[in-house]
Amino acid sequence: MKDTEILDLYWERNERAIAESQSAYGNYCYSIAWHILYDREDSDECVNDTWLRAWNSIPPNRPGKLALFLGTITRNLSIDRWKGRQTMKRGSGEMALALDELAECIPDVHSTEDMVEAAELERLMNDFLHTLPEKDCNIFLRRYWYVEEYGAIAKRYSMKLNTVKTSLFRTRSKLKSYLEKEGLI
Amino acid sequence: MKKDKRESALRIMEALSGVDEELLERCGQPEPMDVCNGKKVSGEKKIYGFMGRYGGLCAACLCLAVLGAAYFGIEQQQKGTSMDMAESAQAENMTESMLTEEETEAVWKIPGSQAEEGESAEKPESAAGEETGMTELSSQNSSSQDSMTDRVHPEEEIEMMQEEVYKQSENVAGEEISWEDACAVEGLGKYVPDRVPDGYQLLSAIYYDMGTDGGSSILLSWTDGEHSFLIKLTEAETSNKTDAAEKPVIIAGENWECEIPKPGEDGITRFAILYEDGVLAEYEGCLAESEIKGMFESVNP
Numbered sequence: 001m002k003d004t005e006i007l008d009l010y011w012e013r014n015e016r017a018i019a020e021s022q023s024a025y026g027n028y029c030y031s032i033a034w035h036i037l038y039d040r041e042d043s044d045e046c047v048n049d050t051w052l053r054a055w056n057s058i059p060p061n062r063p064g065k066l067a068l069f070l071g072t073i074t075r076n077l078s079i080d081r082w083k084g085r086q087t088m089k090r091g092s093g094e095m096a097l098a099l100d101e102l103a104e105c106i107p108d109v110h111s112t113e114d115m116v117e118a119a120e121l122e123r124l125m126n127d128f129l130h131t132l133p134e135k136d137c138n139i140f141l142r143r144y145w146y147v148e149e150y151g152a153i154a155k156r157y158s159m160k161l162n163t164v165k166t167s168l169f170r171t172r173s174k175l176k177s178y179l180e181k182e183g184l185i
Numbered sequence: 186m187k188k189d190k191r192e193s194a195l196r197i198m199e200a201l202s203g204v205d206e207e208l209l210e211r212c213g214q215p216e217p218m219d220v221c222n223g224k225k226v227s228g229e230k231k232i233y234g235f236m237g238r239y240g241g242l243c244a245a246c247l248c249l250a251v252l253g254a255a256y257f258g259i260e261q262q263q264k265g266t267s268m269d270m271a272e273s274a275q276a277e278n279m280t281e282s283m284l285t286e287e288e289t290e291a292v293w294k295i296p297g298s299q300a301e302e303g304e305s306a307e308k309p310e311s312a313a314g315e316e317t318g319m320t321e322l323s324s325q326n327s328s329s330q331d332s333m334t335d336r337v338h339p340e341e342e343i344e345m346m347q348e349e350v351y352k353q354s355e356n357v358a359g360e361e362i363s364w365e366d367a368c369a370v371e372g373l374g375k376y377v378p379d380r381v382p383d384g385y386q387l388l389s390a391i392y393y394d395m396g397t398d399g400g401s402s403i404l405l406s407w408t409d410g411e412h413s414f415l416i417k418l419t420e421a422e423t424s425n426k427t428d429a430a431e432k433p434v435i436i437a438g439e440n441w442e443c444e445i446p447k448p449g450e451d452g453i454t455r456f457a458i459l460y461e462d463g464v465l466a467e468y469e470g471c472l473a474e475s476e477i478k479g480m481f482e483s484v485n486p
């Protein structure tokens with residue numbers, strides 16, 4: 001079923017919309033949740049919550065790209081769940097590693113909370129990503145949006161592991177400089 | 186403090202959720218997952234499920250079969266050689282004994298001549314056995330010699346790396362400098378170790394200037410007369426240079442020492458450290474892990 005047809009079902013408040021979403025994007029959303037949570041049960045729950053969240057937001061929304069819309073919901077839900085889990089114990093998997101890497105871009109003396117509102121940070125991140133060469137941008141998003149392992153990224157783009165590592169290292173350095181330049185650090 | 190930084194990193198991670206759809210679309214979709222067990226599923230595995238499951242076993246069986254055939258072939262060949270030798274030796278003895286018999290028969294018969302014949306026939310077999318043993322020994326020697334020749338001595342590695350740097354520098358000849366001069370080179374000098382393990386002396390320090398685009402590099406090598414090691418420092422601004430390193434790259438920072446790889450089969454440890462300012466330090470040599478750590482700690486990785 002095409003995206004437009006699934007969206008029509010949502011707009012008609014037809015419950016088949018959820019089944020069709022599950023069929024078309026279940027695996028995609030599960031993959032996003034899995035990379036962040038590394039837990040089958042939690043990932044399943046996040047995917048199920050995604051359909052509920054989508055049901056509540058369409059209408060009024062009519063996303064242009066349903067996959068990315070649903071994927072973003074899953075990602076946000078997974079990050080929230082991951083945060084909740086961290087209050088109990090330190091989690092494992094790629095998410096913790098990815099966060100430690102991103103923490104390199106933040107100096108000791110500041111916290112981004114004091115620096116900038118979430119919306120502003122979103123805008124800045126977008127602007128920053130647009131300044132990157134396509135290859136570096138793709139690698140950065142695979143790592144920090146999809147939370148994929150280095151090896152998986154290298155395989156996807158037929159690159160050497162070292163190249164992926166160094167690309168991410170340089171992009172993080174650029175991000176740090178960019179945040180400094182923007183006066184956020 | 187670290188917790189604060191993590192929270193800030195999490196905010197960046199969350200901010201990425203608002204990234205433009207075109208950028209996300211451009212980088213592709215994630216690999217499909219098996220919803221039942223959270224494992225990645227690739228089309229190949231589905232199509233070649235049997236090979237995926239039993240491929241390893243089939244490969245192992247095939248390897249055993251090939252090895253068996255090769256062993257059988259060699260054994261047959263060796264048997265053939267020893268048989269030939271035994272036969273020729275036997276034939277020689279036969280002619281000798283026949284001649285003797287012919288000679289002696291004319292005068293008188295010698296009893297027990299068959300036993301002598303048997304002894305003489307046995308001798309070549311044992312000789313052949315010795316021969317086979319020698320062949321094995323010599324083949325072992327030659328194989329060990331092969332493996333010795335496969336090994337590349339660090340000094341040869343140094344020459345190879347010098348050639349490599351020479352090629353990379355578009356045939357710009359290097360300039361022999363002192364250790365102190367190397368330490369003073371702008372950008373790279375701070376990554377030149379100021380101490381090396383006891384007994385090692387600087388063999389050479391060569392500075393290459395590849396112009397404004399290519400940056401510069403320093404190739405340093407030390408030796409204790411028996412073992413050598415080398416460090417190549419490059420301003421690795423372009424990813425091509427880190428690709429060319431062909432070694433595991435360690436990102437400088439906390440716990441870098443945990444990532445030092447084990448020595449290869451030739452006993453030589455190879456890795457590269459990428460520093461925050463883009464300088465790449467490649468190491469090759471047979472120093473112990475503790476010596477490597479001590480040396481690189483002197484340049485605060």
